[in-house]
Amino acid sequence: MTTTSPGRTPRERARAELTREIKDAARRQLAHHGAAGLSMRAIANDVGLLSASALYRYFPGRDALLTALIVDGYAAMGEAAEAAEALVHTKTVMARWLAICHGVRAWSLANPHEYGLIFGSPIPGYVAPGDTVASAARVPVLLTALLEDLAAIGFDARNHGAPPAAVRRAMRPVLALAPSDLPSDLVIAGFMAWTYLVGALSLEVFGHRDAMHDDATAYFDYEMRRIATNLGLAGQPVPTPNTRR
Amino acid sequence: MTTTSPGRTPRERARAELTREIKDAARRQLAHHGAAGLSMRAIANDVGLLSASALYRYFPGRDALLTALIVDGYAAMGEAAEAAEALVHTKTVMARWLAICHGVRAWSLANPHEYGLIFGSPIPGYVAPGDTVASAARVPVLLTALLEDLAAIGFDARNHGAPPAAVRRAMRPVLALAPSDLPSDLVIAGFMAWTYLVGALSLEVFGHRDAMHDDATAYFDYEMRRIATNLGLAGQPVPTPNTRR
DNA sequence: TGTACATCAGTGAACGCGCGTTCACTGATGTAC
DNA sequence: TGTACATCAGTGAACGCGCGTTCACTGATGTAC
Helix, strand or coil: CCCCCCCCCHHHHHHHHHHHHHHHHHHHHHHHHCCCCCCHHHHHHHCCCCCHHHHHHCCCCHHHHHHHHHHHHHHHHHHHHHHHHHCCCCCCHHHHHHHHHHHHHHHHHHCHHHHHHHHCCCCCCCCCCCHHHHHHCHHHHHHHHHHHHHHHCCCCHHHCCCCCHHHHHHCHHHHHHCCCCCCHHHHHHHHHHHHHHHHHHHHHHCCCCCCCCCCHHHHHHHHHHHHHHHCCCCCCCCCCCCCCC | CCCCCCCCCHHHHHHHHHHHHHHHHHHHHHHHHCHHHCCHHHHHHHCCCCCHHHHHHCCCCHHHHHHHHHHHHHHHHHHHHHHHHHCCCCCCHHHHHHHHHHHHHHHHHHCHHHHHHHHCCCCCCCCCCCHHHHHHCHHHHHHHHHHHHHHHCCCCHHHCCCCCHHHHHHCHHHHHHCCCCCCHHHHHHHHHHHHHHHHHHHHHHCCCCCCCCCCHHHHHHHHHHHHHHHCCCCCCCCCCCCCCC
8 A cells, every 4th residue: 555556557546636636625615615605616726627527527516526525524534533542442441432532523623614514504405325324434333332342341231220111112223223232221322422422513613612611622521521421331320310309 | 562563654564574574585595505505586586576686675685684594593492492491490400401402402303404504514704793692592591590490409519529620720711601609510511411402403403313213202302311310410419430441 | 734855665787706517629548459 | 569449638618597786766655844
């Protein structure tokens, strides 16, 4: 795997490189005009093509280009999470969870418009093809591995109030996606941790936390640590739900 | 307060009514073409005006119209939350929390594009004026009232591990916004509950939970109940963060 | 109550601009013999 | 090694369309005396 690896003939190498440049230009456009304002003409101009129609040699249309950006975005976010986790892979589950959170956050803050492409308002008129699903699941897959390791060290539903049967029934499709040996409570806790992570990122990336913290990273670290602990993902028992008045 | 209340002269009443119709048409547009595709010409056409320039009698420009939609969106979401909470105002804090969650969720699912306007990707080139801030805070204000009632019934940080000094320092601005008699741990727990709510709504409204649940409402009820319990907002002690390995 | 004037709502043409996509084409790169 | 042909990259004109905003204007509604 060399730096100039892909493509045998010069033509193929040039094609791969220009494809990359087109996507880079599109990503730059995204920042200034948003997904809806992505312009084929402006992109062509950016990469030095004299005519927008030349882009149709590389992407069959605007929507295909958008799809490529979305798939790339999911992949980049997934890679950021995997790379961060790999550095602490032999440490505690909590350390790995925090690494994933910080990795995803760093990527999201560095690429807010790609984050918006993924977790922001859907682009009207655009329908994501099936291709996106596989790359979309990378972070959830990473989290599932964490849950499996938790289960492997004997951490199962015995510490938790198992979710009511009605809830297990309600989330049957999710439970079917997870490995069958994972206790349902662990799946739910993981799902909730993921939900919290997306909430924290969306609020921060989209500007709803502006001027709310003197040290946003420190607060993020605390909330992620606490959410994992409180959800029972750190080896702490969690009380069964009932209210006191 | 009658149904045809606002405006003294017929002209003023007509003006108020058409202003409302313009915003309604704009909201309908939002659904089909997104915020970036909001077209003055199409809106004028929708409300029966022969010329787009007539809209400038009602809004100084497209951005002002967008701002009105955003302010209205925050207000509508706030009203939905308040109305739902009012129905159970004398019940437990948990019941009130759940009412707020379900109220906000019902509104968000019924008005996904307005939700997107608020919590989705920011509109490029658009900067929200200060007017939006007050209406944006309605749900957080409602949640703060809940926290105060929790504090009033003697529910304070004594049950919790108080957050480390570094974290309290990191979130100084948020603590300054909250009533000064609220224990900092309660503020953080409320802030986290709000973060979770936004995460759950964004995932569901933006389609990331499609086909994940047989009964999305039942699951939502469970997760919201559990997040409040686990964060220690239901009268349960929460273990202090520390990992077991 | 009636008149003169000011305010306001809505019109339609115009400005200057940008858009995605198609199509027939030129010239360069690659392939088969 | 050299030639004939196929494939591919990029061009530029054209199609048909829509955009926000401005401006001078007409006619209706409201106000002051």
